[in-house]
Structures are given as C-alpha cells and as structure tokens.
Amino acid sequence: MRASRLVSLLLLLQNRGRLTARELADALEVSVRTVYRDVESLGAAGVPVYADRGPAGGYRLLDGYRTRLTGMTAGEAEALVLAGMPGPAAELGLGSVLAAAELKLRAALPAELADRGDRVRQRFHLDAPGWFRDPEPVPHLTALAGAVWEDRMVRVRYLRWQRPREVTRVLAPLGVVLKAGRWYLAALSGDQLRTYRVGAVRQVTVLDERFDRSADFDLAAFWADWTDRYERGVYRDEARIRVTAAALEFMAYVWPTAMSRAARAAAGEPDAEGWRHTTVPIESVRHGHTELLKLGAQVEVLAPPELREMVAATAHAMAERYPRPGGPPA
Incomplete structure (x- = not known):
C-alpha cells in the first residue's frame, strides 16, 4: 500500500507540477504528516523532489525528471482514453484502481500524446445505460467480481421469475458482463453453464473452495452465443x-x-x-x-x-x- 502511494505521489507531482503538502494529502486521502514522511522517502530513494518555501511554495520535481512509455502511437493513446469506464469500474470496486492507472499512464506518456488523450476526453464520452432507466443496484457485484478473479466458489441467494422465487445455488463464477447498463454473471451450476442477473442476487458468500477454470472458456464467445440464443428463445x-x-x-x-x-x-x-x-x-x-x-x-x-x-x-x-x-x- 505504501509503495503504491509513493508512486501515486510521484506521478501527481509529475502531472500537476508544484503541489502543497495539503493538496497532496487531499489527493492521496492521507494526513499531511504522512505526506512529509513520503516525500522524505522519495528523496532518500534518489527522486529529485524538493520544496519551495513561502506562501506560494510546495513540492515539485526537478525540471526534466520524467518517466516515459516508449512505442505508443498517438492513435493508441487516444484509444486508451476511450477505454476508460469510470462508472462500471466503480461498481466493480475498481474506481480508485482505474484512476491510479490512468494517472500513471498519463505521467508516463510524452506530453504530445497526453495532450491528444485530453482532446479525446473533451470530445467523446461513453454513457452505457439506456434511456429512462435508473441504474440497477448491484451491492454484491464487487464480491462476485473478486470471486471470479480468484477462482473461488460462491453461494448465492437469487431472486428469479419461476417459483419458488428465491433459490440458493453454489456456483463457480467464470465472468461478469455489462450489457445495456445491467450486470450479468456467467457461472457453472454443477456442470451447466448459466447466466444470472447480478441485480437479482440477494446474498453472496464467497467460499474457501477454489475451482479449476477451463482454459477453453472464452467469455466473449459465450456471451455472444448466449445472447443470440436468448433473443431467439424469447x-x-x-x-x-x-x-x-x-x-x-x-x-x-x-x-x-x-x-x-x-x-x-x-x-x-x-x-x-x-x-x-x-x-x-x-x-x-x-x-x-x-x-x-x-x-x-x-x-x-x-x-x-x-x-x-x-x-x-x-x-x-x-x-x-x-x-x-x-x-x-x-
């Protein structure tokens, strides 16, 4: 955690220039005292960060100190900006992770490519949900996504249309999909591959038991086939x-x-x-x-x-x- 915070502090200074200890503390959600210690640690590690004194002072990096990614084209930089989906990332519990990744990417890009990313952001915006539909509450999405990532079995209590309405299932979760503003879980129930609407999940217990994920499972291919069969079956x-x-x-x-x-x-x-x-x-x-x-x-x-x-x-x-x-x- 501290190593990640030190990197974020470094990238904030690289992206924004001079920042006060209070501004850094607010951005990193830590105390000013923690910022003082982190700045000392960066200096001890050889990072050329120094303080400007006075009312307009703050911390900044030595001019010219930057890290860069190489080999990235302008088009790739623009595409990466369009790939960011803060809303879905936040629902997955990855909002802060996405923000940190974007900060690192921007800091590593040459200035001319970072500027192209800003131009795309100012001109294009992705709003996935359909019209006249409130976002569906998905309080258990983070737990399910974590189980997908760690290949852990889950026990879910699920509300369905058939009777009995509420059922409990032990599932091997294989992936989550965002479709038209709604989240779905692809999972094995026994030996049957099924799809569950995450908004209809009422309770989740992540089990200690792990499952072996098939190397042949392709989430995108499964979803394309399932949606086609669903539309034809309805x-x-x-x-x-x-x-x-x-x-x-x-x-x-x-x-x-x-x-x-x-x-x-x-x-x-x-x-x-x-x-x-x-x-x-x-x-x-x-x-x-x-x-x-x-x-x-x-x-x-x-x-x-x-x-x-x-x-x-x-x-x-x-x-x-x-x-x-x-x-x-x-």
Whole structure:
C-alpha cells in the first residue's frame, strides 16, 4: 500500500507540477504528516523532489525528471482514453484502481500524446445505460467480481421469475458482463453453464473452495452465443399483421429491436390501400397485444385468432369510452 502511494505521489507531482503538502494529502486521502514522511522517502530513494518555501511554495520535481512509455502511437493513446469506464469500474470496486492507472499512464506518456488523450476526453464520452432507466443496484457485484478473479466458489441467494422465487445455488463464477447498463454473471451450476442477473442476487458468500477454470472458456464467445440464443428463445410465437407505411417506420421507435427488425425485413409489397403484410415475432399473445396496441389504428392483426380477438375487444372498449370526435359527450 505504501509503495503504491509513493508512486501515486510521484506521478501527481509529475502531472500537476508544484503541489502543497495539503493538496497532496487531499489527493492521496492521507494526513499531511504522512505526506512529509513520503516525500522524505522519495528523496532518500534518489527522486529529485524538493520544496519551495513561502506562501506560494510546495513540492515539485526537478525540471526534466520524467518517466516515459516508449512505442505508443498517438492513435493508441487516444484509444486508451476511450477505454476508460469510470462508472462500471466503480461498481466493480475498481474506481480508485482505474484512476491510479490512468494517472500513471498519463505521467508516463510524452506530453504530445497526453495532450491528444485530453482532446479525446473533451470530445467523446461513453454513457452505457439506456434511456429512462435508473441504474440497477448491484451491492454484491464487487464480491462476485473478486470471486471470479480468484477462482473461488460462491453461494448465492437469487431472486428469479419461476417459483419458488428465491433459490440458493453454489456456483463457480467464470465472468461478469455489462450489457445495456445491467450486470450479468456467467457461472457453472454443477456442470451447466448459466447466466444470472447480478441485480437479482440477494446474498453472496464467497467460499474457501477454489475451482479449476477451463482454459477453453472464452467469455466473449459465450456471451455472444448466449445472447443470440436468448433473443431467439424469447420470441416463441409470431403474429401476422398488416400495417401502414408510417407504422412500419414508427415500430423501430416503440418495439424491441428484434421485433421491429424482423417485421420490417418480412414486409411485403404495398397493397391497393398502401398497407403491407408482414410477420412479427412475439413472446406470447398477451405480449403481442401490448406491443401491437402501440401502433394504434395503423395496424391490423390477421392471426392468430385469439390475438385478433384480444385487440378487437380492447378497441371496442376504447370506442365505448371515447365518443367519436365532434359527437355528443358520453
């Protein structure tokens, strides 16, 4: 810990120039007395740090004293800045580690490359979560990520949709994934590889038992395959509909991507009225009812019959509640 703090102190001076003992103490979250001792230790180790006296004084490094990384291109420096995700890193318990790493990288870069990183930061920002969604609380993410890193078994209490709602499982955690602002855990339950939403985990106990991680496991490949199977598995049914050209465009804004993409791809040529027939994947009749109503009078359900009847019943109920525009009040 102290060695890491000494490096951080050195890099702060290298990055920011002259700093007072109080400024260093605040940045490192230590006492001023600790800063005095650390500065003495750096000097004893041969680092040319010295103090300027007076009201505008402080500690600084001898001019020209720098460490550098070699072989890094301007493009690589810019890409490294874009790779930083402070929000997810903080949720993983790595916020301070990421900040320290970025500080070290910046200090080691030649000035011209560090400046390019600043230009990228001022022009590009990554905001991973979707619109109109509050961040999902993940109080157990740090513990799970630590178990993933150390190859330790975990016992989790998990809330699921099926009954019984709460279950307890002993898992071999293989990796964590951030998808659209939500965290997921890939883990072995027995010999089955499964995925768990971290926000649904209610309790975690990291066990002393370790597990042997397969050298063949590829987290990115597993996740790509799992998401593909999940999307295909969710939409088990389909509905045949006819829609206006306006609805065909509007569905991309109100339907999940898998639904709108499939419906637009399957759309036929316009009929005499300008409407187009297509097929849309749905999770169930009830799900289809909810989604199709978003298109209002710009869609007609052709099949299955039970879905058409459900939409018709809703349309008639609404017509009874709302009079025809310009007619007498209900």
